[in-house]
Amino acid sequence: MYLELYLQEDSGFGDITSDTLFTDEKVKAVITSNSDCLVAGVEEVEKLFKLFDLEVKTKVLDGARVTKGTEILSVAGEARSVLKCERLALNILMRMSGIATATNDLVRRCRKIEPDIKIAATRKTTPGFRYFEKHAVVIGGGEAHRLSLSDAIMIKDNHLKIIGSIEKAMAKFNSEKSTTKVEIEVTTKEQALEAARVGADIIMLDNMTPGQVKEIGAEVKRLRPQTILEISGGITPDNIEAYVPYADMISLGWLTHSTPAKDFSMEVV
Amino acid sequence: MYLELYLQEDSGFGDITSDTLFTDEKVKAVITSNSDCLVAGVEEVEKLFKLFDLEVKTKVLDGARVTKGTEILSVAGEARSVLKCERLALNILMRMSGIATATNDLVRRCRKIEPDIKIAATRKTTPGFRYFEKHAVVIGGGEAHRLSLSDAIMIKDNHLKIIGSIEKAMAKFNSEKSTTKVEIEVTTKEQALEAARVGADIIMLDNMTPGQVKEIGAEVKRLRPQTILEISGGITPDNIEAYVPYADMISLGWLTHSTPAKDFSMEVV
Amino acid sequence: MYLELYLQEDSGFGDITSDTLFTDEKVKAVITSNSDCLVAGVEEVEKLFKLFDLEVKTKVLDGARVTKGTEILSVAGEARSVLKCERLALNILMRMSGIATATNDLVRRCRKIEPDIKIAATRKTTPGFRYFEKHAVVIGGGEAHRLSLSDAIMIKDNHLKIIGSIEKAMAKFNSEKSTTKVEIEVTTKEQALEAARVGADIIMLDNMTPGQVKEIGAEVKRLRPQTILEISGGITPDNIEAYVPYADMISLGWLTHSTPAKDFSMEVV
Amino acid sequence: MYLELYLQEDSGFGDITSDTLFTDEKVKAVITSNSDCLVAGVEEVEKLFKLFDLEVKTKVLDGARVTKGTEILSVAGEARSVLKCERLALNILMRMSGIATATNDLVRRCRKIEPDIKIAATRKTTPGFRYFEKHAVVIGGGEAHRLSLSDAIMIKDNHLKIIGSIEKAMAKFNSEKSTTKVEIEVTTKEQALEAARVGADIIMLDNMTPGQVKEIGAEVKRLRPQTILEISGGITPDNIEAYVPYADMISLGWLTHSTPAKDFSMEVV
């Protein structure tokens, strides 16, 4: 459904250049990586080309590390169909590979410090493209985290301001016997300890320094050892390592809202 | 239509946290910029909140330069509706403001060198979010350039490989008397001069050094002074200034595929 | 978005009766319950009428127990709009109240036996109407359980057949540090104990007798006390009580695929 | 279009269990009936699987009576695709077969009393799933009746309250020369006779006892023999037989809003 929407977006009234230049020419084209990266999006691009009955041969699977110049796939069939898909195919590959590579780089760096650390995305994704971005994070070795407001419980600052206290909020959930974990976002030590006392499965320490995280995290774990400690808020590749020793999971909006894309190109051969 | 799709994406089965916590509480919330930036997306966010009959007061218009901490707008009404829109509103603002700020920064830097230079986007946008990204470029002072394959003629390398020559391709168009300009992408001096000879309105020099651009651009202008010279391919904020003196327009996929987002937050007050 | 689809389904080419009979008559109409029930769907019906700028006064909130003849809401405005919405409004109320009432009846019966027991729905919902059905279960005091394949991990018999063993499957998940609980469906004591050993958060005993559940459940809890025991498969209002003492949660497809609707009607006054 | 919506509903962000467990495994699976029933939905399920290029072999056609344990179809191909479709396929079969079986049971019981009697559905269907439910009724030997407000004229109580009288309403239609029959719903003998006098093609006696139906029906037929007498309102399998001798057609919302589903399951083999 999404692929059809994207096609509508890029060629709703047809491709006025190719439709004028070509009739029924057949071509073969090759998609190549223009930089070293971890590739993501191959499966989606294959689906795209198949909507037009094009023949696709993939040379590389999602999740593979490739070097600059690696052929990712070849596609053959109607010239007009190949060219109509070109930009969309590359846009999907570029963004997904950018996110997957950045995720994987972080995962590898952080796991050198703490082998069990999890690196997760947030809901700070591009509207209309979330599935692809979350999927890229997973391909890169990260966690998708909450996919939408419908699939996980997260009690955040604005909830607490309205309802008054963590205790009142938690009274509405019963995580121990629930199929869903309950996560609470906290910004102070007092809140963190209250969240632990009321039995939050996941406590997200928001916008804290590594020092605060170290201290508060330790107290939380003492109070409730099974708590998952998630760090979030202002984390970037520059400061992430300082947090790793004190966290079970680190989530970064950065992965989906500010990672640069990786370059790919398609050449008719 | 897009806003409804985005809402479906972020809360297709409802907001299971807020729907459990709240019934009919009313709140007021404020959206604030967390960094200096040129704001874009206010008009779209206002439309979003109005879908839920929320009352919006905008303090800043699209295109304004704001400092960190500036209040962008306030919104009031049903708590559940405000919170349901929160993330989507911020995602729109973050991305659009990131792109608009980066565009504007480039426009200002480049216009110090050449006051008439145009900075343009490409079709390297996020699938499903193109309208918002192109609109952000325009708010930032840039050019939207081709919106889709349907609205402008651009003859690129793959077209030429299939059809054989620029001359053959141009024979299918008659730009002088057409409502649409014809653009040709070239990678060599020979192609550039041929494109000028056949009357291309816009010649895009692809992936060249500033030196090549200087030399080829001059020859093209000598041959056909009214040609618009567009430079593209591998342009980034780091190398753009070297191209400015020799170009009418510089287009960068970077504006929409690799600019970092700007941070905004919403607080219930 | 769903309400608009449903309207398209019921009056895609207009209402050929009312469009012929009426021009701009204004009416007031009242929706009444024709049986004792727990009402669900009021909020959705209110949204529906508001799409047509009709004035709605709700007399009863979602979740209220009402007796036959209770007025649920009144609606006033254009006759053609009121009549165009009539059937859809009633269809939503009928189904949602049927499900909510049946859920609530079960919850109350079962909680007399075990006050903490949870009654949950499954994914056996009507295609195209799931959100409303899951929401009705929640209004009735039940659990929505997994909303879609995207929001929770459940390893079922067919997964195990393909992958070979519970252990191999669980090796791909790490529930302790995950934001999502992991559920495994088992059909034998051996599987149940293996699932407990590998750390499943939720073990679903599928298609067992109360006797089997009692025995296996006890062994599972001995092995791993924090496991949530879910019973499913062939549970109906007739046999549910025998399972209650041995379960943390009982899930029934019956709630959404076989509960009778509750009758409501709308009268112009 | 509907199948794609249903897939979006059940796996909008992918199948997070199977997508983690599997890559490109191939499987074969078999769908089996778990009870005696009249099967409906096979054709739709086949279309669903074909969206994923799965190979389907149907063993039973829509409309067949099967016993518990009968294999309905087999499907083969990508494991992830088969499992993604599993629940939706079963949900379609369960509901459609439930409705088709119930319809067929009623048709057979009633036709023993009156061989020409027609059993019809109403517009009391599940929003978003009407086509499938109406189609199931037809497969079961019943009549779809009015598909939407757009395709048949039915003058109901609320219309009459607004317009004042049956005569005034009928003045707007001219059934004798129309391509569409005109149906009037009546609740009293006076209304029924007036409807006959003004030439209604179908008179629906709403919420009457068998005794009333017998008497009023006879008078209507005397006045206008070609009238189709439809009985509706509160008809269930428990009371339907008492109405059969006096009716041309009996319509029941019960067929689509309160029939239990039939159980089917899918096993990987």
Next chain:
Amino acid sequence: MYLELYLQEDSGFGDITSDTLFTDEKVKAVITSNSDCLVAGVEEVEKLFKLFDLEVKTKVLDGARVTKGTEILSVAGEARSVLKCERLALNILMRMSGIATATNDLVRRCRKIEPDIKIAATRKTTPGFRYFEKHAVVIGGGEAHRLSLSDAIMIKDNHLKIIGSIEKAMAKFNSEKSTTKVEIEVTTKEQALEAARVGADIIMLDNMTPGQVKEIGAEVKRLRPQTILEISGGITPDNIEAYVPYADMISLGWLTHSTPAKDFSMEVV
């Protein structure tokens, strides 16, 4: 839903002229008829403007005969919104009024000859715009006839070729006791008489001369007086009158596929 699709079609990436020229100017504009016609589409255009919160004052109702220069409605509000709707509003009015006027002209001409004659549309409508075209026919005094393949039974030549005979086809329907009339399209006298014998409610004489219609129609009526005789196939305003004396209904694809539009314009005042 359709209006939003049409807006997407005409301004998917915004209105690049008005969006550049204007910010928040307010305007009032007036829509005027540029020819004598019967107006249709006012109600739809009003709905369109209201999607943008514009204030509309209609001066003329659907179905009114107006002279050139008559003001149809005025609209006031945001300049950008008014201009974004301008062309779509006019396109709707032009086409619907063209069809409604042509229909009404034919209805009036034909009813001078035979006051009870019905003039009907066919399914030869513009894809994507059928509801509006059928509605225009009704506003003009004609019959919508079959809205889609879903709402009426019509046995045509291709059906008969496949199934073998009218008798075999009719055996599958039982019109007398059905809520839907059955129509059969015939091209010879033999077919017409067979259709009458098997009890077709409506017999459509396809592509015959007035003389053939006169003769065959009379025989059909003798055989089965209540049959509705419909004439179709090649009927235009030029030859329609010759058929009127022998028909109950005349249907013309011409009404929706070949009527010229009526001109309207919108002026900012």
Next chain:
Amino acid sequence: MYLELYLQEDSGFGDITSDTLFTDEKVKAVITSNSDCLVAGVEEVEKLFKLFDLEVKTKVLDGARVTKGTEILSVAGEARSVLKCERLALNILMRMSGIATATNDLVRRCRKIEPDIKIAATRKTTPGFRYFEKHAVVIGGGEAHRLSLSDAIMIKDNHLKIIGSIEKAMAKFNSEKSTTKVEIEVTTKEQALEAARVGADIIMLDNMTPGQVKEIGAEVKRLRPQTILEISGGITPDNIEAYVPYADMISLGWLTHSTPAKDFSMEVV
């Protein structure tokens, strides 16, 4: 996406005639032209049939001149699928061929007078069907002209009324260095000359007599020779020739809003 919408429009609840008459019969059918025309729509119709896995053999390509009785294509496969597509296929062919033929007739007539003249469509298309209509114009040898408000800049009378003057409007655009041409619609000589002075690429003389066009056009060309002169407003096949000598391009709403369709039919063989 559009084809699926059109199918939904024509058979949302199935084809109740064919679904009753047929099960899995296979047929072959042939589409034939019933008049001399220039064929357009073949490619679209082929796509339509392929959605249903029907086998299509095209005998004639888009743009071919055919005589009455020419076979356009044959289609083979499931009877129910062929019949479900029949009307939609013919509706597409009829309208597109009607527009393409009318366009081509005008192009040929006008090019006898002035070989370089361009004949263009406008945005006066049928809502929901624009792509097909614009495409038909192109197949007929005409120009699509502006596809939507998003892809070209056209300053019209209502813009000028709001902004005050052509000069003020043009100050917002800089056509010389833009990728898009700027068009201004004028109604007086003064406006035309001002438009030329400010550098409009295209000046559209609206609603003028041939005499006015001759005089004003000459002055405009003297002032700015490269201006494209477009004539529009009230142009029909009856008056077009008088304008040809003085225009670069003539655009007519007539091409898409008032051309009669061409007749095609489909016969099972």
